[in-house]
Amino acid sequence: MLELRSITAGYTRDAPVVRGVSLTVAAGESVGLLGPSGCGKSTLARVAALLHRPDSGTLLLDGAPVRHWRHRAPRDQRTAFGVVFQQARLSADPRLPLSDLIAEPLRATGRGEDAPDRVAELAPAVGLTPDLLTRRPHEVSDGQLQRACLARALVLRPRMLVCDEMTAMLDASTAAALVAAVEDYRAATGAALLAVGHDRTLLERWCDRVVHWDGLS
């Protein structure tokens, strides 16, 4: 469903952090992308999720080339992706109670009326109890906040999940719980997964297939 061909990307023109990288994720497949920190794998994950425009290369989504990134991407392409990052605190608006945080993408796409039902459905799926939903990010632990960020990534029913070091800051039990929640969602919907990380044991246990960063370009 997703094909990256010779992607070069970075933050300044003359020093790309991703050089000529190719990677394919088939429909329903889970792929682990393994590499050391700072190698550029997060940048590639952002390109794949239409969050970062590459300098060159081609991205095919269901066979059709992607021409626009970020807010300029067509809505049906943008909403095909759900993304979870390592640092929940950096990706969560500190003013929003968790229920609003989870519903944010619904409101942003004009489907705010679905929020109560979707939040009620997703909270137990990611292991959040009702009392936590009224709290703001500073009133919950890192693990609880990451559960909310995963629910937010699932709220638009994406066909593909991109998890960038989703569990790197978490204890073993919370990490296993979040991975189980992702896998439950995939089992129910057939969504594909790109899981980016540096923990080989974790990615090999989690994904159908693990590719190493060094082998991609």
Add this chain to the structure above:
Amino acid sequence: MDHLPPVLSVRGLSVRFLMPGGRRVAAVTGARFDVAAGECLALIGESGCGKSVLASALLGLLPGNAQTAGSALLGDLDLLAADERTLARTVRGRLVGLVPQSPAAHLTPVRTVRSQLEETVAALTATRSRAALRTAAEAAAARAAFPADHLDRHPHELSGGLAQRAATALALVGDAPLLLADEPTTGLDRDLVDRTVDELRRHVDEPSTAHPGGRALLMITHDLAAAARIADRIAVMYAGRIVELADATAFFGDPGPRHPYGRGLLQALPDRAFTPIPGMPPELGDLPDGCAFAARCDRVTDACATQPPPGTVACHHPHVPEDVRA
């Protein structure tokens, strides 16, 4: 190690935060453990279970709304009873070397590593002349395997691993008998985790003139692989209590953890069952009267509605009962 008196001896340590509206958060309750010279004790548990609060209590760094009880003896000094002047002058850096959670935050951004090391040497030792300060700073860097040709760099010019070593070098300057490391490997790659904890272990083992038996290390972590790699003993914390104290080899190997929570944590690892413990930890401001793990425990019985007696395993129905082990 039994013949040596412990470097740190903690008894009945409790910390309560008094919140607006009269609510009390029981962040640490009745902690009891020792750490000996040449020994690494790893304190493990989920985020928010009280590990960092315990560390702050030992350093006298708790905020104003905290109340403590119990004792934490370092030699003759009770860290919990010491006044701020004693803590600042003789404890932090001199008796307890702190390896911080986030080295970037601990290093001063506008100054080079060399100037920070020299300043710390001047503050913590009798060294005064410029040349002697320079030599001592270089020696401190070398002890932490921080490369001499990077000493004139600023913190933002260092990789994560080198920043961690710079912070460790600062922690070692005072040659303190106790090292305290709070999540020293969070967010690091596995290779770097291994190197960082191996270096900490080296500082535990390495005899110095002041500490011929080596240093004591209390390492706080949620990274079970890091704990398995270097710890001699494991303390498992749950909802503010130390629920199990165990030999590291027995804990990670055979017969394994005795407390159901420790067992659940290990079973969650991706190279074991990869199954999470159901549910979430209770709120520390709203703990049940009985065992705080009861709502998540597969061995719970009516007996668990009362607090398990304190001991090496705080559980009414531990795995591997005492008689089988004897």
